[in-house]
Amino acid sequence: MNASPLNAWIEGIGFLAPGLPDWPAARAVLRGEQAYAAAPSVLPAPALLPPAERRRASRVVKTALAIGLEAVAHAGADAATLATVFAASGADGHNCHALCEQLASDDRQISPTRFHNSVHNAAAGYWGIATGSMAPCQVLCACDASFGAGLLDALAQVALARTPVLLIAYDSEYPEPLHAKRDTPDCGGVALLLSAARSERALAAIRVSPTADVAAQLADPELEVLRTSIPALRVLPLLKRLASGERGRVCLDYLAPMQLVADVEPC
Amino acid sequence: MTPLLLSAFTATSCLGRGLDATRHALRSSRSGLAPCAFETVKLDTWVGEVAGVDDEKLPAALADYDCRNNRLTRMGLETDGFGDRVREAIARHGKTRVGVFLGTSTAGILQTELAYRRRDPATGALPDDFNYRTTHNSFSLTEFTRAYFGLEGMAMTISTACSSSAKVFAAAARQIELGMIDAAIVGGVDTLCLTTLYGFASLQLTSPQPCRPYDAARDGISIGEGAGFALLERVAGAAPGSVLLLGAGESSDAYHMSSPHPQGLGAKLAMEAALKSAGLAPDDIDYINLHGTATPANDAAEGTAVAALFGGRAPCSSTKGATGHTLGAAGAIEAVICALALTDGLLPGSPGTATPDPAIPVQYLLESRSSRVRRVLSNSFGFGGSNCSLVFGVAA
Numbered sequence: 001m002n003a004s005p006l007n008a009w010i011e012g013i014g015f016l017a018p019g020l021p022d023w024p025a026a027r028a029v030l031r032g033e034q035a036y037a038a039a040p041s042v043l044p045a046p047a048l049l050p051p052a053e054r055r056r057a058s059r060v061v062k063t064a065l066a067i068g069l070e071a072v073a074h075a076g077a078d079a080a081t082l083a084t085v086f087a088a089s090g091a092d093g094h095n096c097h098a099l100c101e102q103l104a105s106d107d108r109q110i111s112p113t114r115f116h117n118s119v120h121n122a123a124a125g126y127w128g129i130a131t132g133s134m135a136p137c138q139v140l141c142a143c144d145a146s147f148g149a150g151l152l153d154a155l156a157q158v159a160l161a162r163t164p165v166l167l168i169a170y171d172s173e174y175p176e177p178l179h180a181k182r183d184t185p186d187c188g189g190v191a192l193l194l195s196a197a198r199s200e201r202a203l204a205a206i207r208v209s210p211t212a213d214v215a216a217q218l219a220d221p222e223l224e225v226l227r228t229s230i231p232a233l234r235v236l237p238l239l240k241r242l243a244s245g246e247r248g249r250v251c252l253d254y255l256a257p258m259q260l261v262a263d264v265e266p267c
Numbered sequence: 268m269t270p271l272l273l274s275a276f277t278a279t280s281c282l283g284r285g286l287d288a289t290r291h292a293l294r295s296s297r298s299g300l301a302p303c304a305f306e307t308v309k310l311d312t313w314v315g316e317v318a319g320v321d322d323e324k325l326p327a328a329l330a331d332y333d334c335r336n337n338r339l340t341r342m343g344l345e346t347d348g349f350g351d352r353v354r355e356a357i358a359r360h361g362k363t364r365v366g367v368f369l370g371t372s373t374a375g376i377l378q379t380e381l382a383y384r385r386r387d388p389a390t391g392a393l394p395d396d397f398n399y400r401t402t403h404n405s406f407s408l409t410e411f412t413r414a415y416f417g418l419e420g421m422a423m424t425i426s427t428a429c430s431s432s433a434k435v436f437a438a439a440a441r442q443i444e445l446g447m448i449d450a451a452i453v454g455g456v457d458t459l460c461l462t463t464l465y466g467f468a469s470l471q472l473t474s475p476q477p478c479r480p481y482d483a484a485r486d487g488i489s490i491g492e493g494a495g496f497a498l499l500e501r502v503a504g505a506a507p508g509s510v511l512l513l514g515a516g517e518s519s520d521a522y523h524m525s526s527p528h529p530q531g532l533g534a535k536l537a538m539e540a541a542l543k544s545a546g547l548a549p550d551d552i553d554y555i556n557l558h559g560t561a562t563p564a565n566d567a568a569e570g571t572a573v574a575a576l577f578g579g580r581a582p583c584s585s586t587k588g589a590t591g592h593t594l595g596a597a598g599a600i601e602a603v604i605c606a607l608a609l610t611d612g613l614l615p616g617s618p619g620t621a622t623p624d625p626a627i628p629v630q631y632l633l634e635s636r637s638s639r640v641r642r643v644l645s646n647s648f649g650f651g652g653s654n655c656s657l658v659f660g661v662a663a
Contacts, residue, residue: 104383115466120426125651128521136517141405149423156441
């Protein structure tokens with residue numbers, strides 16, 4: 001293992017991608033036990049939100065809440081106490097389109113709900129309201145490098161505060177005409193509950209450091225398309241390593257020429 | 268936390284370009300707000316617009332990044348010699364060892380708003396010259412800044428609405444503390460756009476007159492734009508009187524998307540965490556730069572939290588009556604105002620505020636005055652209940 005201060009125990013994983021509705025499904029495909037079958041992402045209704053908010057929740061909010069809650073449940077953690085790091089390449093694309101369309105029309109009186117849902121930290125705000133967590137909440141964007149940015153800040157918080165941090169990296173699609181300019185195909189994301197102390201639930205230890213190496217790709221062409229087309233899924237080579245249960249090193253795509261190398265030691 | 272040196276800092280807002288324009292306006296309690304004449308906006312409100320932004324030219328190699336927000340980013344970076352201090356730091360530390368951490372709420376979304384007026388009438392397509400990644404995306408200003416200085420290391424945008432560019436100080440400080448980087452460009456840039464002007468109007472949060480923070484008759488915000496930057500490095504060898512980041516505290520309201528917790532519980536948690544991070548007690552603080560947006564709810568909630576923690580002992584003011592609320596740039600601009608408070612011995616007043624709200628028991632400064640200032644606290648709170656407080660001081 002390298003000597004980087006950015007290290008943690010992974011205590012829980014949440015996952016959602018087209019054709020892969022949760023972490024157990026993704027794990028089976030990444031282990032080669034199941035063939036990947038492409039299908040639109042299935043977004044669970046956010047049970048945590050009150051009924052009115054649940055009905056109105058956007059696709060990006062549903063994605064973030066679903067993977068966050070899956071990781072929390074996997075770790076047996078209490079969401080009300082957790083610090084969070086949200087990382088997303090964009091906000092709610094459908095809401096953004098509706099606002100821009102209206103602001104280009106003769107009637108610019110946009111809806112106040114649309115406006116407060118337009119902020120990049122909308123999913124984080126709903127997570128806070130739903131879980132009641134008053135712990136620090138980070139919301140990052142580094143476009144295609146957003147997963148790496150989230151991992152860097154989440155691990156730094158674990159290293160310094162010595163408390164668990166829930167990293168939630170997620171993306172959603174834009175409708176046309178923005179889709180032609182930004183072609184993220186569907187919703188997807190990953191949540192990792194990272195802890196400074198090892199518990200009986202720990203899945204693996206990871207240690208992350210910068211490198212100028214080339215990021216790993218996935219042999220399966222369909223999974224490789226997911227990795228490159230949904231920014232949060234740059235995590236997939238790390239998840240494949242975790243799914244395999246084998247120790248080793250994997251290079252993740254961040255912000256060329258700086259990439260992130262993760263040393264993984266399964267428990 | 269281990270204190271960090273602000274080895275350079277600069278601010279550009281409606282008060283003017285750079286530190287001298289800012290300090291002269293603050294000292295004379297001048298406001299830069301004016302009736303809104305931005306673009307085609309027809310709203311009965313005042314704004315803090317920066318003069319000359321659209322005259323700024325980006326380097327030819329970075330022409331893809333051209334939009335109002337990146338023009339203001341470049342303008343801010345090349346003010347007060349800040350860009351030269353950055354280039355010197357890169358020469359000292361190396362291009363992989365200087366990180367970029369910038370805050371914004373809307374980045375270059377104005378570019379998208381304008382592109383939606385030029386859609387192909389037959390297909391609905393956006394014009395060919397519109398570039399999403401380099402203008403609209405929240406990372407555009409950070410990617411531009413990284414490319415502008417030829418950096419090859421860590422970079423991220425923080426976008427937590429109006430606390431964004433306070434939280435960049437905390438995120439950069441973590442990476443320096445852990446030795447991942449040796450220096451960081453931190454800051455925030457937000458520019459006027461239709462989304463925020465019509466959006467805050469839709470929430471009935473904009474005032475028809477210049478905003479009046481903490482006034483008994485306050486009735487909403489005045490939206491501003493601006494760019495604030497600081498260069499963070501380790502303290503070793505800092506000259507006496509240099510400005511230091513001493514502490515940072517972050518919290519969440521977990522209450523509502525667009526209203527603060529009525530008792531300011533999240534705000535209080537952030538201030539307590541910042542003081543703890545700095546190893547200081549409330550009585551150590553000589554001045555508080557309040558978030559003070561001038562909405563009835565924000566100032567009441569923040570004031571309740573400040574009164575609970577500091578009583579009436581710490582002089583405090585919001586400078587948004589001078590600059591307007593620069594949203595994702597507010598944390599950085601107000602950090603620079605705090606730095607000027609420390610270097611100049613200046614307690615800024617509150618242009619626009621006439622009668623401090625008697626229901627908020629804090630020591631509110633109406634007029635600017637000179638004072639010995641050794642340690643200050645700056646508050647930044649945002650939509651979604653995102654709170655950040657920073658503590659600054661001077662090197663002994």
